[in-house]
Amino acid sequence: MNGAGADSLDLVALCDAVIDGTIDEAGRERLSRSLLESPEARAFYVRYVGLSASLCHYAAELQTDAPEDAPAPSRIIRHPAMWWIAGGLAAAAALLLVAVLRSLPGTHETSLDTGRFVAVLLQTRDCRWTASGTPPAPGQHLSRGQVIAIEGGMAEIAFDCGAVVVIEGPASLELDSAWAATLRRGTLRAQVPPEAIGFRISNPAVEVVDLGTEFAVVADEDGAAEVIVLKGSVEAAAGGEPVILREKEARRFAKTGATEIGDHDHRIERLAQRLTLDVPPAPLAFARWSFDGDDEEIAASQVSGLSPVRAIFRAEPKRLAARTEGRWGRALRCDGAFSATASLSGIAPDSARTVAFWVRLPADAPLVGGGTFVAWKEKPRSKKGGSPATLLAWNRHPGQGAIGALRADRGPDAIVGNTSLRDGAWHHVAATLVPTGRGGKQFHVRLYVDGRLEATTASKPKRPAHPPEETVAHPEPPATDTLWIGRAPGNRPRDERLLGEIDELFIAGRALTHQEIRRLMKTNDPLAPTIAASP
Numbered sequence: 355m356n357g358a359g360a361d362s363l364d365l366v367a368l369c370d371a372v373i374d375g376t377i378d379e380a381g382r383e384r385l386s387r388s389l390l391e392s393p394e395a396r397a398f399y400v401r402y403v404g405l406s407a408s409l410c411h412y413a414a415e416l417q418t419d420a421p422e423d424a425p426a427p428s429r430i431i432r433h434p435a436m437w438w439i440a441g442g443l444a445a446a447a448a449l450l451l452v453a454v455l456r457s458l459p460g461t462h463e464t465s466l467d468t469g470r471f472v473a474v475l476l477q478t479r480d481c482r483w484t485a486s487g488t489p490p491a492p493g494q495h496l497s498r499g500q501v502i503a504i505e506g507g508m509a510e511i512a513f514d515c516g517a518v519v520v521i522e523g524p525a526s527l528e529l530d531s532a533w534a535a536t537l538r539r540g541t542l543r544a545q546v547p548p549e550a551i552g553f554r555i556s557n558p559a560v561e562v563v564d565l566g567t568e569f570a571v572v573a574d575e576d577g578a579a580e581v582i583v584l585k586g587s588v589e590a591a592a593g594g595e596p597v598i599l600r601e602k603e604a605r606r607f608a609k610t611g612a613t614e615i616g617d618h619d620h621r622i623e624r625l626a627q628r629l630t631l632d633v634p635p636a637p638l639a640f641a642r643w644s645f646d647g648d649d650e651e652i653a654a655s656q657v658s659g660l661s662p663v664r665a666i667f668r669a670e671p672k673r674l675a676a677r678t679e680g681r682w683g684r685a686l687r688c689d690g691a692f693s694a695t696a697s698l699s700g701i702a703p704d705s706a707r708t709v710a711f712w713v714r715l716p717a718d719a720p721l722v723g724g725g726t727f728v729a730w731k732e733k734p735r736s737k738k739g740g741s742p743a744t745l746l747a748w749n750r751h752p753g754q755g756a757i758g759a760l761r762a763d764r765g766p767d768a769i770v771g772n773t774s775l776r777d778g779a780w781h782h783v784a785a786t787l788v789p790t791g792r793g794g795k796q797f798h799v800r801l802y803v804d805g806r807l808e809a810t811t812a813s814k815p816k817r818p819a820h821p822p823e824e825t826v827a828h829p830e831p832p833a834t835d836t837l838w839i840g841r842a843p844g845n846r847p848r849d850e851r852l853l854g855e856i857d858e859l860f861i862a863g864r865a866l867t868h869q870e871i872r873r874l875m876k877t878n879d880p881l882a883p884t885i886a887a888s889p
Contacts, residue, residue, distance in 0.1 A: 365395055384811070465742070466767040468810050470790055471495040471798045472532040473513045474867050480507035482523065495788055495798070495865070502527045504540075514800055515807050516550035516868040517564070519543065530556070532807060537579070543570045546586075547872070549806045560607035563589040565598075578608035580615060639863035640880050643696070645677065645686040645856070658881070678855055681712040681780045682878045685857035686839070690723060693840040693851050708866040709746060710784035710802075710874060712857040715758065717778040721750045724850040727783075728859065729838040743843050744797075746785055748775050755811045760785070762799050771801045771808035780857075782875040786865035800865070805872045837861070 368385040371377035377385070388395045473496040483489035484503040490496065502509060504523035512518045514532035521527050525540020534554040546553045546564040553564040558577040562569065567586025573579045581590050582604040589596045592607045599605060604615040641657050676687040686694070709728060729745040742765040749761045755770030760783050762769045775781050784802040801808040836843070839859070840852040858878055866874070873882050 365398060369399060465764050465796050466762060466769050466799050466812065467790070467796070468769055468799055468801075468812065470497055471514070471788060472498045472529050473511050474865075475502075476510040476512050476518070476867070478507060478509045481509055482506040493864075496529055498529060498531060500529050502529070512867045512869060513550070513553065514868055515553060516805075516872070517544055517546045517553040518869070519545075519555075537571055537573045539573050539575050541570065541572045543584070544568065549872075557607075559609070560590050560592045563591070563596075565589060567601075569599075576608075578606060580604060580606045582615070638880060641861050642880065643686075643859045644683060645680065645859070646683040680855070680857035681714075681782075682858050685712070685714075685855045686859075687855050688840040688852040690851050690853040693838065696837040696839065705863065706786075706788045706865045708784060708786045708862040708864065708871070709860070710782070710862075710866075710871065711859040712780050712782050713748075713775060713854060714778065714780045714857075715748060715776045715854040717776060719748075719758070719776050719853055721757070724841055724852045725750045726838070726840070726842045726850075726852060727854075727856060729842050730836065731843050744787070745842055746783075747842075760801050760803055760808065762787075762801060764797065767812065769799050769801065769810045769812050771803060771810055773803040773806075773808060775803070784866070784871045784874075786871075788865045802868070802871050805868075805875050807868065 364384070365388060368377065368381050368388070371381055372385070389399060475490045475492055475494050475496060477492045481489070482505040484505060486503070490502075496502070496511065502511065502521065503526045504521065506523040508520055508522050510518065510520045511527070511529075513529075513535075517533075519527070519535070520543045521537075522541040525542070526538040527540070527542065528536040528538065530536055533550070533552060534556065536556045538557075542555065544553065544555060544564065545568050546566065548566055551564060551566045555562045555571050557571065557573050557579040559573075559579045560571075560581060562571060562581055565587045567588055568584040569586075569588050570582045570584060571579055572582070581588065581599060583599045583601055585601055587598055587600045590599055590605065590607065591597075592612055597605075597612070606613050606615050639658060676689060676692060677684045678687040679685065711727065713727060725747040727746045727748070729743055731743045743763075745763040747761050747763065749755050749757060749759045749770045754768060755761065756772045756774060758774035758776030759771040760773070760775060761771065762785055773781075775783070782802075782804055786800045786802075788798045790796045790798050799810075801810055839856065841850060860874065860880060862880065874880055
């Protein structure tokens, strides 16, 4: 926590709230996630709480004993007893940390998270996996901290940030996050589109930070590594001042220092040809509504691999859906009173899915009223139990994240992005959901805005109780197999309808990769061929 950014200031405020006993439920959740995900945050927490305990102890002594002259700093640092006291305070702070983590509600039971999966295995070629564990299959989502180890062949991995890497065995790659990995040994080629600038490959000898490029790293078992830039440029740091390597430059980094690599033109050509895998289009079940027609009941304009799907607009009796100029053709206009439902029987609500669409919100969209774009509900897990709703909306709550940002809600959990959609312009938004718990109780969520993976914050907002909705002419549609457009499911007040426009609503029966989301945004064609890391 050396920086002075918003995250550091937020952690200080949360620590102060714990010490003062004023931390609320949302704060507890933010602190829990920060401590669970960041070793740096845990170390800071222990030091901060330890310092607070030390100051309280010292203040208590001042109230019972006569004041003494403050000892010189050197005597405090060197006195053996002070080390024992400091160790005791650190241990007490660590115990307090454990107690706080155990007391935080929902620490291990949140239904939405963004920290588990960081990449997808796209495909393999002649892969010989190491003996330990069950090898992942193409299309499988890969977790933070997972090690991909092969003795031979090649494996292609798409990171959630948009970077795509190919490793050639023998190789060992540890997935650190959606933006970083550690190459222990082997050969790696990375293709990094502009939206993933900053992607990082680490090695005991060097850390390579992408500056919008295509590069290769060859890591030896003795810890040395070669960095070869195929296109663009990278920043390479090996303990000293970072150096910039540009296209067709290569350097070897070892404990003894950095050296130029001879005949690197030949190596660049060989790496570019050898480490290349094209990703064929994966099977895709999907439905799409273009909103280009004028009918009161509008069938999905395109359906692949699903049961027949229809969008039935039912805001008011005999009212036609309003249309406006859209991002592609015409768009659906929600005026704050209009809403729609669509039957969606081909995609199970508790299965993996992608929801993507274009949206335009007024720059002065009010914080009161409705903010839900689309929503759906799961099947009840028992005859007595209810079914949680999943909503994609824009954030209208200042205390829960950036105002106007894309957010996903499910039950009591919310995940909020950082890009405001409230600017009067068209934005492409997408959310992927992958079940991670038994019975579909937990989901890993990725939020994308304009083809970029969003930085997110998470909370457990307290929802106000809603009064019953006034009687409507049409009864509520079945809870499951139904998509709500422009409002949340259930009997909500009529003033909780969306004010904005939606175009090209697309739902797929699996979590699309970053490259597929980018291609959909650019071509508006879900079946367009997807080439890994296409610019």
